[in-house]
Amino acid sequence: MRFLPEEVEILAGIIEEAPDYLSGLEERILALEQGWDEELLDSLFRSFHSLKGIAGFANLTPVVTACHRAEDLVKELKSGRTLPVPAVVDALLGVTDFVQRFLERIQNALGTCTGGVLEIEFADLNEREAVAKVENVLTVEEKVHEPVEESQSTPPLLDEEFEKDALRDFLGELDENLAHAEQTLLRLEESFRSEDVDVLMRAFHSIKGGARLILSFAPEDSQAEILRSVEKIAHHLEDLFQAVRDGKASVDEALFQETYQGIDLIRNLRQALETGHPGIPREVPGIAPELKTGQITQKEGAATLEAFLNIAGQFLETWDECLSTGSQENLAYLVRLSEAVKNGLIRLGLRDAVSLLEELKIRVGEGDVSFLREARGEFVELLESLKEKGGRTEKPVSGAAPSAALSGGLTHTVRVDSEKLERMLNLVGELLTLKNATRTFVKKIEQEFSRVLPEAKNITSSLERLAVDFQSIVLSLRMVPVGELFARYRRTVRDLAKSLGKTISLAVEGGETELDRTVIERLGDPLTHLVRNAVDHGIESPEERERSGKPREGRVVLRAYYRGAYAFVEVEDDGRGIDPQAVRMKAVERGIVSSERVLQMSDQEVLSFLFVPGFSTAQVVSDVSGRGVGMDVVKTNVESMGGRVDVETRPGRGTTVRMRIPLSLLVVRGLMVRVAGERYIIPLDFIRETVKVSLERVREYFNGCFVEVRGEVLPLVVAEELLLGERVNLKTRNFDFDLVPLVVVVGEEGACAMAVDGFLEEGEYLVKAVPEYMRGQGLISGVTIMGDGSVVVILNPQELVK
Amino acid sequence: MTKVLIVDDSQMTRNFHAYILRSAGFTVIDAVDGADALEKLYAEGSIDCVITDLNMPNVDGLTFIRRVRKEELFRDIPIIIVTTLDDNVDRKEGLRAGANFYLVKPIQPGVLIESVRMAIGG
DSSP: OEEOHHHHHHHHHHHHHHHHHHTTHHHHHHHGGGOOOHHHHHHHHHHHHHHHHHHHHTTOHHHHHHHHHHHHHHHHHHTTOOOOHHHHHHHHHHHHHHHHHHHHHHHHHHHHOOSSOEEOOOGGGOHHHHHHHHHHHHHHHHHHSOOOHHHHHOOOHHHHHHHHHHHHHHHHHHHHHHHHHHHHHHHHHHSOOHHHHHHHHHHHHHHHHHHHHHHTTOOOHHHHHHHHHHHHHHHHHHHHHHHHHTTSSOOOHHHHHHHHHHHHHHHHHHHHHHHOSSSOOTTOSSOOOOOSTTOOOSOHHHHHHHHHHHHHHHHHHHHHHHHHTOOHHHHHHHHHHHHHHHHHHHHTTOHHHHHHHHHHHHHHHTTOTHHHHHHHHHHHHHHHHHHHHHHHHOOOOSSOOHHHHHHOSSSOOOOOOHHHHHHHHHHHHHHHHHHHHHHHHHHHHHHHOTTTHHHHHHHHHHHHHHHHHHHHHHHHHTEEETHHHHHHHHHHHHHHHHHHTOOEEEEEEOTTOEEEHHHHHHHHHHHHHHHHHIIIIISOOHHHHHHTTOOSSEEEEEEEEEETTEEEEEEEEOSOOOOHHHHHHHHHHTTSSOHHHHHHSOHHHHHGGGGSTTOOOOSSOOSSSOSSOSHHHHHHHHHHTTOEEEEEEETTTEEEEEEEEESOSSEEEEEEEEETTEEEEEEGGGEEEEEEEEGGGEEEETTEEEEEETTEEEEEEEHHHHHHOOOOOGGGSOOGGGEEEEEEEEETTEEEEEEOSEEEEEEEEEOBOOOGGGSTTTTEEEEEEOTTSOEEEEEOHHHHHO | OOEEEEEOSOHHHHHHHHHHHHHTTOEEEEESSHHHHHHHHHHHOOOSEEEEESOOSSSOHHHHHHHHHHSGGGTTOOEEEEEOTTOHHHHHHHHHHTOOEEEESSOOHHHHHHHHHHHHOO
16 A cells, blocks of 8 residues: 555554554453443444444455454444354454554554655555455354344434544545645646646545545445446546556646546536435436446436437438538448447437438448438428427536535635534624623723722723734634635636637736635625636637737736735736717617716716626627626625726726725724614714714705715715605704714715714724514614624615615 | 457557457557557457557558458457547548547547447447
8 A cells, every 4th residue: 555645644644543443342352252331342443443444444345345344243242232252352352352453553663764755555454354254254244144134224323423424525535635736736727737737646645535435435336436436437547647657657738638528527426425415316407427337427328319319410411511512422421421320329218210221321331412301301390399308407507516625725714613603603792792791891890890890891901802812713713715626727727728719818916815714705706707808808808809910928916915905806818898979879779778877977987887787788699798798796795795897998008807895794993972862883984974964054955854064065964864754854953063963874875864862972893684574675684692692773875875 | 258359559558558448347458559559450450449640651541541442351340540639631531431439539439449339349
């Protein structure tokens, strides 16, 4: 067995841990001869189970298998079946011995290991003998009694759990390895680096090992088939890169193509693994594995149909050529090709249609071309109906498994259960609450117990510091570098550019910028739209670029950076840009705006039409994008996170779409205000300033109130009116010195002043989601819980401005 | 036992296609160019299907197909051309030279297997 350097480390760990489980194991096994109780059996089960578990980390399949069988044996005893005790003891000791010898072998090898790859020979340890002993006990017993059904149907919970966990871990790792491999492959395609070849080998090696490990648990047949396929493909891919490393093969287009295909294939198989027990659903889109032994193929029906449509298409083409020219050569070819078409129809189970081809072969063979004219319609109809059938099952979703890109294969990461994270976050919430409560409490005792006050203040400030530190750590746990998301688009750009006949390089800037994982998840769709837009519509064809004096290769940049409390994510291209004039015309044509109005609008204002649902200036509607869906999706998604989208374009030079996203959706800095005796929070991001103005400066016009602030006239809303829906006359209110407290809020549509009853305090508040029914026309964006346990509403100024 | 001859100058393509076809139960023989392929054809005697690239050193795909078809013994062996999207002309030429049909790279494994089955029949 070969172990890579990082596996050697794991081996050392196993050697360290194994004695915990092996110690006293023999005594406990021997104790079985004196009879047993539940506790003894459980302890034996746990020992073998744990040994199996740790052996699994280094893919020590023989140990895993042997321990697994030993577990089975103990299980049988637990289920109350009578087994020949001496044989059981013998078998279990056999497994223990085997494991011990196996581990000793590793320990010795580790002692002499000088780094690098470690080779250890285990073949002579006779795993089979150990396993066979267990099998014998199990099968002898089965021959004595009739097969006992119920004992098979109630396996201990623990074991099932373990296997489920193992599968889940395997899938997680698989995603990481695939994402990692794909990224490395893309890099390798740009420039050759021998390290990358090693990285790829290792990734496929791990996939192979993982699949083998799961296989050793003897999964259901359907799963086993898939796993074997995964193992085979990974093995093959590993071999490919080994050949490259050993200088036996070159790095060329074919290699990349094969590897991409292999990765896609594994990804599809993985999908089937997750959804696929007990059997793979027939309607899995795209490639699903054939479940016959050792076959790796597309879902049979889909592949057969695709193969047939390819042949039939060529057949029809030739058919038409025969009709137009009718040369002997073409006719001969048509007859030759009809064989494959006929075979295809038979494979598709369309035997009825075969007669058509047989007749064609005879008639055309006799030189009777008129038949071709008569039968063409029938054949075309047949093809169309087949295509339609295929359309429903085709088109695998590409770029799947977003979690793969997100869970991080590049940096050294620890996976954290998101549920745990959520719980921690709630704890932080409580901690913040407590912090606020303590502060209130300290204020209260300030008046009465001045003696203990310094101490209380000390405790409070320590608690505050602790809470804040804790908060920032927990929040940072949720942060994921955006680069891993960006990396997903390399493949998108590559494939898309290729299919469009363009050459485009993708550059990533600021990939290390970290964003909240929920933000990252929600950025996926908008980025896909924007990248596709850039590649399809932004970047011109190489010829066109050359004509306008640009380099043939187009450039798309994905960029992320922080500014203030925001992260900015940009998609920039150096393509043809967007012509504001074209947008103007389209907007008028679509009836979005009048032609008089549109002429008064600035170019920047006009560009906002791009976000109107269904709006597109693309001249050609292609499969890729340009159907006008997309930009509005971008806007909706980004705004749902409290962000905004801007477009900047220079005709002929390129376009930049900039998304501004709040750093975290969880904590908001806000100003607390008092309205009609209640407290409300307004996020600081939306507050331009707070002022107190004299009542005299409030003017009422027939269509609303306005107020003059520093010479600027702003629309005025009274918060109380807005929130409680009651008419309020400010003039009748008693403000100190007749000064109205105003919060000037800014939104996309401009600024407005909001009259409140008073300003309270500024602070950081943990946002809790509000149930849908409470949101009331979007005025409320969340709630927060105060130190005294009361709930305070956080307003959404975006809506206020409207 | 169905025997398939894969002719391609790229070792990796050969490996990959061979691997796919073997997994479907075919016996696979491979050749690095037209000359090699002709030699293998004569040596093997019975081949059920040929999958060939067009662009190869020494004896290219077109020449290879023409030579195969000239030989009485090999006149009915199904020949599948593997080509790229942009080489439209050669592909047509290949069909005229006697190939049965073509497949455009990249080829889905399942489609490769099914195409061979359709070419052979039965």
